[in-house]
Amino acid sequence: xxxxxxxxxxxxxxxxxxxxxxxxxxxxxxxxxxxxxxxxxxxxxxxxxxxxxxxxxxxxxxxxxxxxxxxxxxxxxxxxxxxxxxxxxxxxxxxxxxxxxxxxxxxxxxxxxxxxxxxxxxxxxxxxxxxxxxxxxxxxxxxxxxxxxxxxxxxxxxxxxxxxxxxxxxxxxxxxxxxxxxxxxxxxxxxxxxxxxxxxxxxxxxxxxxxxxxxxxxxxxxxxxxxxxxxxxxxxxxxxxxxxxxxxxxxxxxxxxxxxxxxxxxxxx
Amino acid sequence: xxxxxxxxxxxxxxxxxxxxxxxxxxxxxxxxxxxxxxxxxxxxxxxxxxxxxxxxxxxxxxxxxxxxxxxxxxxxxxxxxxxxxxxxxxxxxxxxxxxxxxxxxxxxxxxxxxxxxxxxxxxxxxxxxxxxxxxxxxxxxxxxxxxxxxxxxxxxxxxxxxxxxxxxxxxxxxxxxxxxxxxxxxxxxxxxxxxxxxxxxxxxxxxxxxxxxxxxxxxxxxxxxxxxxxxxxxxxxxxxxxxxxxxxxxxxxxxxxxxxxxxxxxxxxxxxxxxxxxxxxxxxxxxxxxxxxxxxxxxxxxxxxxxxxxxxxxxxxxxxxxxxxxxxxxxxxxxxxxxxxxxxxxxxxxxxxxxxxxxxxxxxxxxxxxxxxxxxxxxxxxxxxxxxxxxxxxxxxxxxxxxxxxxxxxxxxxxxxxxxxxx
Numbered sequence: 001x002x003x004x005x006x007x008x009x010x011x012x013x014x015x016x017x018x019x020x021x022x023x024x025x026x027x028x029x030x031x032x033x034x035x036x037x038x039x040x041x042x043x044x045x046x047x048x049x050x051x052x053x054x055x056x057x058x059x060x061x062x063x064x065x066x067x068x069x070x071x072x073x074x075x076x077x078x079x080x081x082x083x084x085x086x087x088x089x090x091x092x093x094x095x096x097x098x099x100x101x102x103x104x105x106x107x108x109x110x111x112x113x114x115x116x117x118x119x120x121x122x123x124x125x126x127x128x129x130x131x132x133x134x135x136x137x138x139x140x141x142x143x144x145x146x147x148x149x150x151x152x153x154x155x156x157x158x159x160x161x162x163x164x165x166x167x168x169x170x171x172x173x174x175x176x177x178x179x180x181x182x183x184x185x186x187x188x189x190x191x192x193x194x195x196x197x198x199x200x201x202x203x204x205x206x207x208x209x210x211x212x213x214x215x216x217x218x219x220x221x222x223x224x225x226x227x228x229x230x231x232x233x234x235x236x237x238x239x240x241x242x243x244x245x246x247x248x249x250x251x252x253x254x255x256x257x258x259x260x261x262x263x264x265x266x267x268x269x
Numbered sequence: 270x271x272x273x274x275x276x277x278x279x280x281x282x283x284x285x286x287x288x289x290x291x292x293x294x295x296x297x298x299x300x301x302x303x304x305x306x307x308x309x310x311x312x313x314x315x316x317x318x319x320x321x322x323x324x325x326x327x328x329x330x331x332x333x334x335x336x337x338x339x340x341x342x343x344x345x346x347x348x349x350x351x352x353x354x355x356x357x358x359x360x361x362x363x364x365x366x367x368x369x370x371x372x373x374x375x376x377x378x379x380x381x382x383x384x385x386x387x388x389x390x391x392x393x394x395x396x397x398x399x400x401x402x403x404x405x406x407x408x409x410x411x412x413x414x415x416x417x418x419x420x421x422x423x424x425x426x427x428x429x430x431x432x433x434x435x436x437x438x439x440x441x442x443x444x445x446x447x448x449x450x451x452x453x454x455x456x457x458x459x460x461x462x463x464x465x466x467x468x469x470x471x472x473x474x475x476x477x478x479x480x481x482x483x484x485x486x487x488x489x490x491x492x493x494x495x496x497x498x499x500x501x502x503x504x505x506x507x508x509x510x511x512x513x514x515x516x517x518x519x520x521x522x523x524x525x526x527x528x529x530x531x532x533x534x535x536x537x538x539x540x541x542x543x544x545x546x547x548x549x550x551x552x553x554x555x556x557x558x559x560x561x562x563x564x565x566x567x568x569x570x571x572x573x574x575x576x577x578x579x580x581x582x583x584x585x586x587x588x589x590x591x592x593x594x595x596x597x598x599x600x601x602x603x604x605x606x607x608x609x610x611x612x613x614x615x616x617x618x619x620x621x622x623x624x625x626x627x628x629x630x631x632x633x634x635x636x637x638x639x640x641x642x643x644x645x646x647x648x649x650x651x652x653x654x655x656x657x658x659x660x661x662x663x664x665x666x667x668x669x670x671x672x673x674x675x676x677x678x679x680x681x682x683x684x685x686x687x688x689x690x691x692x
Contacts, residue, residue, distance in 0.1 A: 227324065
């Protein structure tokens with residue numbers, strides 16, 4: 001069995017696919033160096049990431065299909081799903097080898113697969129825009145954490161930079177241990193080692209919280225409670241739209257968990 | 270900004286929740302000059318309430334005092350409830366601070382009518398103006414239009430807001446006048462028409478001069494209460510169709526009547542809000558806007574109310590079985606849209622994919638067609654299956670309804686105890 005090993009970057013994957021298509025060797029598995037486990041019976045191919053090759057292949061994909069299709073493939077790559085490399089290899093091979101543009105041929109299994117993964121990742125990216133909740137710190141920086149299933153934080157940065165152009169903010173991916181910091185001019189990639197920020201709950205410690213922060217969280221909790229129409233209660237639909245894994249980031253869900261907020265009446269059920 | 274504001278917020282958010290409009294989409298307002306915020310054209314839901322609705326905007330009433338006494342309204346003059354008023358700066362500060370924390374896409378501001386419509390509208394417009402001008406805020410703003418307010422105020426509102434709306438609430442004028450004697454269709458339609466014309470004019474202006482200011486870019490919407498009066502679904506949907514076609518409304522919302530003011534004998538004594546009927550109305554609304562149905566095809570004099578047991582598209586198909594089966598590989602996009610189990614997305618994928626290959630039921634399943642329904646109405650490149658013409662429409666209806674019942678039975682809790690073989 002043919003085993004391709006690459007450096008986990010997108011350019012590395014494109015280089016592997018370029019080599020496979022050029023030499024005609026069909027990979028049975030494409031795996032990153034990080035996840036590679038030694039296999040005695042496999043023929044190993046160590047792929048060197050070559051920017052020229054990856055650029056050349058990428059251009060071919062773009063001209064053969066479309067810019068949108070390129071976005072689709074890259075977004076699918078961000079899913080970090082096991083075997084995604086092989087899915088992308090098969091898809092790109094299809095695109096390159098067909099004489100016409102097949103990106104819309106939904107009778108083809110590879111097209112369906114790539115689109116399904118693309119949709120899953122896009123939905124997770126949209127969820128960052130929806131469920132990120134900033135907490136204001138004493139230095140007037142708005143901090144938020146999130147742990148997306150797929151590596152979608154890079155897709156969300158542009159939106160936050162445009163929207164919150166006049167406030168400093170940080171969004172941190174607690175699962176992958178990296179984040180972005182906007183300092184009113186540029187966005188920089190960062191890591192965090194501040195003990196006052198919990199990676200499990202996503203919350204910052206009271207000590208570094210801005211004096212007004214608790215008040216506005218409290219106001220929001222009261223608002224959320226007041227707009228609920230009890231006669232229309234539908235928890236099944238509610239859980240569909242708002243899965244439990246996001247609840248830890250939402251101050252409004254704290255109301256149910258703690259049951260004890262200053263200056264508010266808690267109604268349960 | 271402490272206990273008093275929290276109490277005001279509880280009262281005035283609770284008072285505003287009966288206006289179900291929740292959209293934050295339709296406006297592509299960019300951030301300029303390092304201001305605060307932008308409006309995303311597709312809209313973003315930031316949270317969801319336990320009743321399943323999305324929370325996208327900070328929905329408030331500026332005040333819940335009101336000079337009117339509409340029978341269906343929780344805030345009517347003769348109700349003895351806690352009343353209060355926000356100051357303009359309180360609303361502005363709440364909006365800005367919530368927005369900065371990514372809790373909301375923007376503000377939805379309504380109000381009870383105090384003193385007179387102009388006085389009320391003036392203060393609402395002030396909130397929007399402060400946000401835009403003083404705070405350089407580019408997020409979403411939805412303002413209610415107060416019926417009876419002057420044209421100039423309506424126009425001023427459109428300059429700052431992304432969406433304007435005025436609620437019709439009751440679908441026929443005689444019933445409206447019975448429940449809300451201070452209101453009539455004219456006082457509601459006039460501001461709607463004024464704003465519609467201004468939007469058309471503004472679109473022309475922006476085509477010529479890109480720098481012309483936006484005017485209510487996300488258009489208008491309205492709300493109809495369902496079940497407070499004996500109006501039929503035909504009357505409701507005919508009005509909605511009219512509003513979409515002639516008034517260019519972006520959305521009509523249907524709100525199942527929540528039994529408030531049960532002491533008022535003009536209102537029906539409902540045990541619970543008519544949610545199933547409301548759901549069918551939304552499905553019918555979708556058929557009109559996205560599936561190219563005419564209102565007449567969905568409801569008419571022979572069939573004035575929507576079927577509660579099955580959705581309107583299936584109901585149409587069962588009432589018109591001679592239109593089926595359709596050949597998946599040959600039928601037009603319009604025809605495909607009429608097949609129960611094929612949605613807009615699937616229809617588009619079918620049309621695009623069949624250029625490459627003839628489609629089979631396996632392909633259709635992968636595309637996302639609900640074959641359990643569609644199989645009675647289509648033919649494919651395969652062995653012939655019985656369709657709605659071989660089996661009767663009544664049988665198809667029974668088959669599809671019992672499917673739902675079977676699923677419910679499967680998920681119901683077990684009522685019997687497993688006997689043990691051993692003592």
